[in-house]
Amino acid sequence: MPATHFLPRSSLSQLYDTLSNKGYRVVGPKVDLGAITYTELGSFDELPVGVQEKQAPGSYQLSHTGGVRNFSWANGHSAIKPYVYASTETLWQVSETDNGFVFKPGEPNAPLTAIIGVRACDIAALRIQDQHFLHNTYRDEYYAERREKLFLVGVNCSHCADTCFCESTGDGPEILDGYDLLLDELEEGFLIRAGSDEGTTIVNTLATTEASSLQLDEAERQIKSVAASQSTKLLHEDLHAKLLTQLDNPIWDEIAERCLSCGNCTAVCPTCFCHREVEKPELDGKSSSHYREWDSCFNQDHSYIVGEVVRENTKLRYRQWMTHKLATWVEQYDRIGCVGCGRCTTWCPAQIDFVREATRIVGPELLDDNQ
Amino acid sequence: MTTNNCYIPHEVEIVERVQETPDVYTFKIKFTDPEIAKSYTFKHGQFNMLYLYGVGEVPISIMSNDGELLVHTIRAVGRVTNAMMGLQVGDKMGLRGPFGRGWPLDEAKGKDIVFVTAGLGCAPVVSSIRYVIGKREEYGKLVIMQSVKHRHDVLWEPQYDEWRRVPNTQILLAASREKTQWPQWELGRVAVLFDKADYDKDNCVVMVCGPDAMMSGTARTLIDLNVDPKNIYLSMERNMQCAVGHCGHCQFGSQFVCKDGPVFSYPEVEELLRHRGF
Numbered sequence: 265m266p267a268t269h270f271l272p273r274s275s276l277s278q279l280y281d282t283l284s285n286k287g288y289r290v291v292g293p294k295v296d297l298g299a300i301t302y303t304e305l306g307s308f309d310e311l312p313v314g315v316q317e318k319q320a321p322g323s324y325q326l327s328h329t330g331g332v333r334n335f336s337w338a339n340g341h342s343a344i345k346p347y348v349y350a351s352t353e354t355l356w357q358v359s360e361t362d363n364g365f366v367f368k369p370g371e372p373n374a375p376l377t378a379i380i381g382v383r384a385c386d387i388a389a390l391r392i393q394d395q396h397f398l399h400n401t402y403r404d405e406y407y408a409e410r411r412e413k414l415f416l417v418g419v420n421c422s423h424c425a426d427t428c429f430c431e432s433t434g435d436g437p438e439i440l441d442g443y444d445l446l447l448d449e450l451e452e453g454f455l456i457r458a459g460s461d462e463g464t465t466i467v468n469t470l471a472t473t474e475a476s477s478l479q480l481d482e483a484e485r486q487i488k489s490v491a492a493s494q495s496t497k498l499l500h501e502d503l504h505a506k507l508l509t510q511l512d513n514p515i516w517d518e519i520a521e522r523c524l525s526c527g528n529c530t531a532v533c534p535t536c537f538c539h540r541e542v543e544k545p546e547l548d549g550k551s552s553s554h555y556r557e558w559d560s561c562f563n564q565d566h567s568y569i570v571g572e573v574v575r576e577n578t579k580l581r582y583r584q585w586m587t588h589k590l591a592t593w594v595e596q597y598d599r600i601g602c603v604g605c606g607r608c609t610t611w612c613p614a615q616i617d618f619v620r621e622a623t624r625i626v627g628p629e630l631l632d633d634n635q
Numbered sequence: 636m637t638t639n640n641c642y643i644p645h646e647v648e649i650v651e652r653v654q655e656t657p658d659v660y661t662f663k664i665k666f667t668d669p670e671i672a673k674s675y676t677f678k679h680g681q682f683n684m685l686y687l688y689g690v691g692e693v694p695i696s697i698m699s700n701d702g703e704l705l706v707h708t709i710r711a712v713g714r715v716t717n718a719m720m721g722l723q724v725g726d727k728m729g730l731r732g733p734f735g736r737g738w739p740l741d742e743a744k745g746k747d748i749v750f751v752t753a754g755l756g757c758a759p760v761v762s763s764i765r766y767v768i769g770k771r772e773e774y775g776k777l778v779i780m781q782s783v784k785h786r787h788d789v790l791w792e793p794q795y796d797e798w799r800r801v802p803n804t805q806i807l808l809a810a811s812r813e814k815t816q817w818p819q820w821e822l823g824r825v826a827v828l829f830d831k832a833d834y835d836k837d838n839c840v841v842m843v844c845g846p847d848a849m850m851s852g853t854a855r856t857l858i859d860l861n862v863d864p865k866n867i868y869l870s871m872e873r874n875m876q877c878a879v880g881h882c883g884h885c886q887f888g889s890q891f892v893c894k895d896g897p898v899f900s901y902p903e904v905e906e907l908l909r910h911r912g913f
Contacts, residue, residue: 365688552689587888
């Protein structure tokens with residue numbers, strides 16, 4: 265266990281300065297358009313103060329607690345994913361020359377990026393995306409370049425939304441590893457510990473004191489109480505096997521009557537990796553770019569093959585999304601593709617509750633106790 | 636960026652071009668970089684991503700090789716393949732590959748070999764058929780079953796006549812919508828050919844290529860005839876854009892068809908083939 269230090273609230277800006285001086289672009293949470301949004305920060309003065317959110321299916325509302333805390337909310341619509349798996353990425357550019365075609369790989373030109381305020385669910389999702397893009401048959405060089413330049417400042421949750429269920433997927437709310445720095449937010453400031461050499465170097469530049477046993481106890485009590493307060497639970501036992509025995513369950517039809525097939529759930533999901541490839545020729549005909557952009561299994565052309573769309577209706581697409589996340593993902597990557605962040609439920613305009621629907625399909629007898 | 640970037644195509648040149656039918660064409664192509672030409676090898680049943688400048692990429696199965704030339708037979712059905720049909724000898728394209736898992740031709744040595752294909756489905760197995768014919772003594776009986784809607788849909792009919800003369804080889808053809816029964820042809824779908832096929836059901840490998848429903852039906856027929864499901868192989872088709880298991884379009888349940896397939900043994904895909912939408 266690395267040493268835990270205490271950083272007074274008034275000294276948090278030192279962390280920004282150190283990161284910035286070391287050349288990092290500092291990304292963190294900021295209230296923007298009524299939601300917590302991860303964006304490049306000019307200083308930590310831009311962090312939310314005393315902001316809490318209420319999340320429900322199809323609903324995300326910020327409110328002010330009057331408190332001083334910067335991280336008293338659970339999550340926003342996205343965090344790490346767009347900074348490592350970019351929503352558009354040029355794969356190559358080709359030019360037509362006298363000596364034939366010259367192919368040049370796209371350059372992500374990713375700056376060193378420090379992201380502050382990442383949650384246990386976000387780190388778990390990043391680990392899943394690492395499995396997919398890095399530790400796989402083929403390595404994605406674009407993802408790799410962005411990934412190598414990430415510095416992660418995790419913050420343990422002190423509040424969970426009604427849509428959160430990371431405790432039941434085993435991904436949170438406590439951050440156990442995968443961070444460079446880890447913060448626990450207390451009223452008077454932050455407990456801070458390093459999880460990497462670079463993290464240690466940075467902690468050593470800050471005006472910290474040794475954390476008191478009282479503060480350590482308070483942080484522990486806080487994270488335990490968050491875990492205990494999580495009432496939404498994803499059925500986990502044999503979910504995988506059970507879901508694949510329910511492919512003809514009429515509930516899929518019933519969900520399809522509400523689902524708009526809009527793809528919001530896949531856009532906010534921190535583990536979704538589908539993308540399409542697009543060609544963009546220059547008007548002068550002398551060169552062309554080939555890039556990728558996020559795609560969704562809810563789009564009709566996602567499953568297009570010659571003369572046929574394999575998933576031609578919403579029922580088949582919703583079933584694909586849920587069976588992939590909760591069942592077939594296990595065979596691909598030895599765990600479910602869901603980290604319990606609840607974003608797909610919050611940002612669904614049709615208020616479809618992912619956990620509730622999964623429960624209705626595989627364990628309806630549990631609904632009365634649970635929901 | 637490293638040179639091992641799996642997304643970057645290499646330049647190829649069209650050396651020969653054959654218009655097989657109004658909408659089917661064959662390119663024989665070579666890499667313009669001799670180093671890449673030398674290091675390129677493929678397994679029968681794998682595919683390449685062909686890139687048309689300024690238009691995009693398509694996955695195309697490798698039909699065969701002719702010396703150092705790679706042979707691709709393509710049907711003009713979509714945005715890229717329609718535009719690609721306009722290319723002529725001397726024109727350049729991009730190519731990356733080969734990708735995927737091919738047919739189990741090594742494991743099949745010493746056994747009877749049965750190919751069952753429908754439509755243009757023949758193209759992904761032609762290289763395998765030629766391989767088996769080239770090493771005829773290393774395999775048992777060879778049975779080739781092909782079904783089409785109309786007799787004129789079949790590509791390379793003279794080729795089948797040639798294969799008929801290969802020792803220990805049976806060629807069975809069926810046309811499902813033909814009104815005339817031509818010599819050497821049966822009327823009906825591929826299932827009508829099974830009664831005539833002569834092979835050892837206890838010691839064979841069957842390789843099937845065609846639409847999902849045809850492959851699924853063929854596999855069930857074979858199992859009813861006591862062929863071990865493990866010895867039945869299918870080549871699956873799904874939307875493919877990256878070919879390296881990243882883009883997600885080709886997922887069939889837990890399988891990425893581009894890298895785990897396109898060739899699967901029947902038990903690997905049997906369960907989900909029963910359901911629409913995977």
